Amino acid sequence: MESLPRKRKGARSLAGSLHDASADRKRTCRERKPRPDKKKKKPSAAGDDAATASGRGGVVMTAPPASGRATPDSPGRGLKRKVGCIESATRIGRKKRLETEYELGDEIGQGKFGSVRICRAKAGGEEFACKALPKNGEETVHREVEIMQHLSGHPGVVTLKAVFEDADKFYLVMELCSGGRLLDEMARDGTFSEQRAALVIKDLMSVVKYCHEMGVIHRDIKPENILLTKTGKMKLADFGLAARVTNGQKLSGVAGSPAYVAPEVLSGSYSEKVDIWGAGVLLHVLLLGSLPFQGGSLEAVFEAIKTVELDFNSGPWESMSVLGRDLISRMLDRDVSSRMTADQVLCHPWVLFYTECTLKAVTPNVTNQIVAPKIPWDRIRSHSESSASDSSSQRSEDQDECGIVDALTAAITHVRISEPKRTRLCSPGIPIQQECSSNLKSNLCTAF
Numbered sequence: 001m002e003s004l005p006r007k008r009k010g011a012r013s014l015a016g017s018l019h020d021a022s023a024d025r026k027r028t029c030r031e032r033k034p035r036p037d038k039k040k041k042k043p044s045a046a047g048d049d050a051a052t053a054s055g056r057g058g059v060v061m062t063a064p065p066a067s068g069r070a071t072p073d074s075p076g077r078g079l080k081r082k083v084g085c086i087e088s089a090t091r092i093g094r095k096k097r098l099e100t101e102y103e104l105g106d107e108i109g110q111g112k113f114g115s116v117r118i119c120r121a122k123a124g125g126e127e128f129a130c131k132a133l134p135k136n137g138e139e140t141v142h143r144e145v146e147i148m149q150h151l152s153g154h155p156g157v158v159t160l161k162a163v164f165e166d167a168d169k170f171y172l173v174m175e176l177c178s179g180g181r182l183l184d185e186m187a188r189d190g191t192f193s194e195q196r197a198a199l200v201i202k203d204l205m206s207v208v209k210y211c212h213e214m215g216v217i218h219r220d221i222k223p224e225n226i227l228l229t230k231t232g233k234m235k236l237a238d239f240g241l242a243a244r245v246t247n248g249q250k251l252s253g254v255a256g257s258p259a260y261v262a263p264e265v266l267s268g269s270y271s272e273k274v275d276i277w278g279a280g281v282l283l284h285v286l287l288l289g290s291l292p293f294q295g296g297s298l299e300a301v302f303e304a305i306k307t308v309e310l311d312f313n314s315g316p317w318e319s320m321s322v323l324g325r326d327l328i329s330r331m332l333d334r335d336v337s338s339r340m341t342a343d344q345v346l347c348h349p350w351v352l353f354y355t356e357c358t359l360k361a362v363t364p365n366v367t368n369q370i371v372a373p374k375i376p377w378d379r380i381r382s383h384s385e386s387s388a389s390d391s392s393s394q395r396s397e398d399q400d401e402c403g404i405v406d407a408l409t410a411a412i413t414h415v416r417i418s419e420p421k422r423t424r425l426c427s428p429g430i431p432i433q434q435e436c437s438s439n440l441k442s443n444l445c446t447a448f
């Protein structure tokens with residue numbers, strides 16, 4: 001039996017705590033293809049229906065549910081109505097208890113709102129993760145379940161298997177990510193090389209792009225919520241703060257984890273671009289081992305998020321490729337309209353260079369996946385002073401694949417950002433572990 005490499009507080013080995021069983025249960029929604037929501041709630045005028053609903057633990061949730069609301073007096077019906085194809089599993093759960101189908105094991109994680117335990121299907125013996133959530137934040141649980149089901153089918157999203165409930169709690173049975181959290185990897189390995197960071201960003205942006213296309217804003221992108229499977233595949237988890245939006249709809253209300261929160265969240269009206277900001281903060285932590293916006297109090301952190309300018313021309317940034325700096329500056333752009341989209345991040349030369357070129361080294365033909373027109377050379381040129389960018393400006397869209405890779409190589413080596421020198425922000429690299437075990441942990445590393 002596989003043991004989980006990293007466990008959070010109270011975690012123990014599963015060994016010996018679960019029984020073997022024979023055949024796996026067949027009811028699952030995994031095969032279900034994701035499809036656009038047909039029953040989206042019409043966006044309402046700011047301040048009324050897009051309004052605040054109290055979430056679990058006092059979390060402010062301001063996104064309108066994409067489909068109907070649960071009435072306070074009909075929790076089970078509300079859940080069943082909202083979970084779509086999970087409904088059958090839920091119905092079974094309501095007749096049989098969780099324990100009739102699953103054997104609960106040890107705790108493998110502790111979130112702000114509940115604990116996560118390993119569990120094993122009595123039929124078949126497959127292992128899952130079971131997240132228990134108190135019923136006092138019922139509307140939020142409904143939303144989390146609905147969103148997980150809505151996104152189900154994408155390989156980068158933790159799959160929801162079934163939902164159960166008893167008098168006090170909901171139980172979300174999910175795909176088990178036994179490789180631990182990205183945060184644990186970061187604490188273990190220290191800063192990532194640019195190539196390793198690019199691979200993380202590529203995987204993350206692929207799933208974020210999918211979420212945005214499906215009308216979901218995650219709102220809590222951080223390394224604690226990026227889980228890894230046994231084989232090291234990345235899965236985005238914890239949709240407890242996620243919200244569904246219709247085209248162009250803005251959210252209001254502060255939600256997220258302080259250190260990762262985008263400036264527009266603090267001003268009260270925001271869109272899916274908050275996830276790009278969160279990923280930009282994550283990229284900063286991956287490369288430098290420190291948070292970009294810091295302070296001794298929540299207020300100080302928020303002030304830094306709103307005002308501090310990052311200096312990409314000195315200190316630890318000097319050893320980073322200019323394209324890496326270029327990307328992060330475009331992800332941490334306070335101007336939401338010019339901040340990159342997930343798709344643009346995926347097409348950024350830094351990401352392409354470190355991910356596509358890696359593939360090219362082992363599979364020569366794979367570089368034909370680099371589509372010249374998608375590379376934002378114009379943007380690179382406008383932020384560069386070097387001859388490499390000058391030469392890149394002459395490249396045409398029908399450039400051959402080797403030429404593109406050569407250009408990427410030259411660009412990543414020589415291009416420099418031409419922005420004026422800014423005030424230095426980054427404090428000396430603070431080890432991630434230390435950072436998250438400090439007094440600020442509860443404030444800066446956990447959602448609010």
Ligand SMILES: Nc1ncnc2c1ncn2[C@@H]1O[C@H](COP(=O)(O)OP(=O)(O)OP(=O)(O)O)[C@@H](O)[C@H]1O
Pocket residue numbers: 008108109110111112113114116129131158174175176177178181224225227237238239240446447
């Ligand atoms: N599917 C899973 N497989 C393995 N471990 C998991 C899984 N889901 C959650 N965990 C573990 O449990 C922890 C808490 O889970 P999760 O973040 O979903 O809970 P939460 O109460 O919403 O937390 P938060 O305080 O971040 O909002 C995760 O950081 C992770 O360590």
